[in-house]
Amino acid sequence: MKKQIVLATIATLATTSVYATKARMRGLGQDGDRGSFYIDDTRNVFRNAANINKTNNYIVTEWGTAASTDDSAIAPSAEGGFFRNGGSFNYGLYLGADVDSQNGIRNGTTTGYAGSGLVVGESDLIKRDNELDLFFGGDMGVEWGARLSYANSSADITTPFAGERKHSSLGLGLGMVMGDLEAYANIGLNDESEGGNLAADKWEADSAIDAGLAYDWMGYTFFANYNTDGAKYTNATLAAVETSRTDLTVGVGHIKEVSSTSRMFMDVSYFNRKAEDKSTTTTEQTTSALPVTVGFETDATSWLTLRGSISQRVLINSVETKSTATTKATGADNTNVEAGMTLNFGKLMIDGVIGNTGAAGSAATDTETGALSLDRLSTRVAVHYWF
């Protein structure tokens, strides 16, 4: 009898904790792309590939547009994949991931990281598209995982120039989990787009690095993460322009398991970003912040899980910009509340973000006004099935 109760409890825990989407991460105030430093979620596999050993045997689809330049709430990228346990090893295939693609910067819709308004790209460059991520991992006493990401596109054109536009990218991720310690490193080995408006136009990403450590101690997860990225755009007619950023995040997260179906999350971290935009002039921007996030997640009913979070920078919140002069400002309006839900149908779940369709009920403008619309109920919808 005791065994049955234990098994039933484990099954319940397993069922309620198998969450797996950007919507969930955003609903809990975490990074929707690479997942959380301390909350279990399948998105974490993009941060630490060794997490493939923790969660597998599922298919996930994130609804969105195939034409997304930069993943956003109103135009999320269509992506998805499957992860499977293969005996001693685990493997997975993911299509269309948009992690740190810098497509917005590449195509000129987003400006440089230092806030100077510098455009480091152009719309004619082929973006990182149709990306393929292969995952592989195992457990040899130490859980390990590897990720290989690859994208390649080309187009033969006759106007505005006769020639070829092309793009290629390659990335590698390695991770390990050893008891309470985990470590990972993700490296962008190559990401280039050649041929824009002119044949000689070239966009090249810096060697991107996302590396970090996390250690669980007495129910608190201490984490540190180093992330750097950037790009250089060379135009045949104009001088080369560059943008870059280096982020350092150090913090601690805590999960309070209120019950088998409810949990509360809290994290505080120190975030520092050094960004630079370089053209004929150079703009440097340093951001220092101490964001605090509090969230919860609970099974409201057997078929509905609700979650929410609030985050805000506390005590430390400054942006220093150095261009022709040095100025300092406080980051304004960063009190952010997110809410999300999961519809549970046994092995099939539907996640989404709620409350951001505005008072007029339009999902076209990610508008948070405190309204709950039942016609435009949810955005960033994702469906995952566990087998």
Add this chain to the structure above:
Amino acid sequence: MKTFLITLAMLSFTGSAFASKARLLALGDDKDGSFFIDDFRNIFLNSAYIHNHKDMVFLELGDNGTSNANIDADADQKAMGGFIKSAGNFVYGLYLGNESDTDNLLRATAWTSTGASADLNPVDNVTDFFFGGEAGDIKWGANLLYSKSEDEAAKREDERYAVRLGMLMGDVEAFANISVGNEASNNLTSGSEVKFDGSSGYHVGGSYKVGDFTPYVSYKDGTWDNINGTTKTEGSFTEIKVGVGHVKEVSSSSRIYTRVNYFSEEVELKYAANAATAKLTNIPLVIGFESNATSWLTLRGSVSTNLMGKRETKNLSAANLPNLTTRSLITTRYNGTANDLTDRDETIQNATVVSAGATLNFGKLSVDGLIGTSGAGGDASVANSKVGVLALDRLMTRVAMTYSF
């Protein structure tokens, strides 16, 4: 055993996570706290209320940007939230984003530009730290409010500090909320600094429960200087509330709230040429109810009107209120119509207001909101969005989530 079970059931109702602006507004009360309705929002009136709402997480869904002109509104609520936790004999908590509409309204009186843009930073990214304990029969609470920002490029900076102290002792409640610092300045044009310089500010009050009746009194006072270069204009704000509330427990799952009080709010700006004054005086009567319609749905509503209501305004002129946004905010609040600069001494019209709200109960989680605010076309952003329509597409506004752990 029966008594124990009944008490448990009542506690389940009273201890349920009723904790939002939407709930208080639906019951016809002030979203920043009630003197006689138990709600989490009361912690911003009397910080000792953290003892009544501990081990909870609170979220108010809304906007974190500036699109709502810095004033929290039904169709464009501000995002805020936090948690309160017990630790042995003590209670502590953190709340983020509770920006005061009064603070931002009064700061706007210092704006001098003739456009619609803000000349000064609003109160932003507010952090409230709470701590409380028990000393015998007295439950006490303290709250430190902190907000500070600067923009060197625009030569703006501002800070806001306040301390709120409160106590609950049986049927007696008392609080004293004191402004420690409230300044906002803009020095972009050298020699022509624009500044809101708070001199003093405090809000004191208390209540005493007598049976089902709760008489209460509160007094709020603030003075400041609006500085424009070498010109200094003194400003003052006074608010008085004296009233009585009544709660009738119809059953363990239903109650009726009634309130009548004297309310007076006056703002004066002592411009050299002619002082601008605005005063609202009324005696509202509010009747509200709240009931568990089903195990998963609580509905509430209220009707309020003025037994007496008067607005008096003088010299709300374009010269005294050059900024278009300030003019709109001040005239809407005190003259009833945006950009109406007429001197008024009249009865407050259209004072009969009905509000409604709902709570979806999921055990330890509850989702609150106002209902019936979606307009005839399902658009809650229009000016007159209460037209007697219950729209299921725009089901709720001012949505809040509360979770007990």
